[in-house]
Amino acid sequence: MDLLEIIKGRRAVRRFQEKPISVEDLRKIIEAAIWAPSGSNLQAWEFILITKKKNIEKIKMISPGLFGNPQALIVVCINKERAKKGGRLGEEMALMDISIASQNMMLMAYSLGIGSCPVASFNKVALNELLSIPKHVDPRLILIFGYPLKWPKPPRRRPLGEVLHLEEFGKHLE
Numbered sequence: 001m002d003l004l005e006i007i008k009g010r011r012a013v014r015r016f017q018e019k020p021i022s023v024e025d026l027r028k029i030i031e032a033a034i035w036a037p038s039g040s041n042l043q044a045w046e047f048i049l050i051t052k053k054k055n056i057e058k059i060k061m062i063s064p065g066l067f068g069n070p071q072a073l074i075v076v077c078i079n080k081e082r083a084k085k086g087g088r089l090g091e092e093m094a095l096m097d098i099s100i101a102s103q104n105m106m107l108m109a110y111s112l113g114i115g116s117c118p119v120a121s122f123n124k125v126a127l128n129e130l131l132s133i134p135k136h137v138d139p140r141l142i143l144i145f146g147y148p149l150k151w152p153k154p155p156r157r158r159p160l161g162e163v164l165h166l167e168e169f170g171k172h173l174e
């Protein structure tokens with residue numbers, strides 16, 4: 001597949017088949033994450049992979065934004081100790097880094113026929129407790145994965161002519 005086709009084809013998927021994802025494919029998805037760029041190459045990220053059904057169910061109970069029956073979750077976290085090395089901008093950069101890493105994982109998944117959805121709506125205090133996350137690690141996003149029941153239709157995008165500013169803000173394509 002052409003890269004733009006992959007980027008445009010990926011969808012937030014919230015309904016999945018009861019079909020497990022192979023360890024090999026999960027490995028490829030995480031590998032895509034670690035090759036993301038990061039500010040000063042600090043790689044201030046940690047990824048917690050959850051595939052056991054009973055653990056997924058527990059996380060669902062504390063995550064109002066998590067829908068459906070995903071086969072795997074990846075909790076994407078900032079390692080605040082490492083982020084500190086980036087100085088004043090460290091944590092802000094780390095948030096950008098994990099966002100790029102997350103997109104890498106979702107695109108990798110899509111290229112393998114696997115659907116995903118980012119979930120920001122979860123109870124962080126409960127998640128920290130549930131997964132024994134230490135104080136210097138901050139979970140920011142949960143990615144859910146599974147084979148889609150069907151690929152949803154793409155939601156509308158703001159047109160390029162509206163969001164693209166040429167040379168200065170407010171100047172658009174003719």
Ligand SMILES: Cc1cc2nc3c(=O)[nH]c(=O)nc-3n(C[C@H](O)[C@H](O)[C@H](O)COP(=O)(O)O)c2cc1C
Binds near residue numbers: 012013065121
């Ligand atoms: C930072 C972020 C947080 C999101 N949180 C949730 C969420 O909690 N629950 C959910 O169902 N979808 C969530 N989404 C998915 C968006 O609703 C979805 O990406 C958007 O509607 C565009 O659809 P598309 O991804 O299919 O293009 C989130 C997306 C992003 C980028």
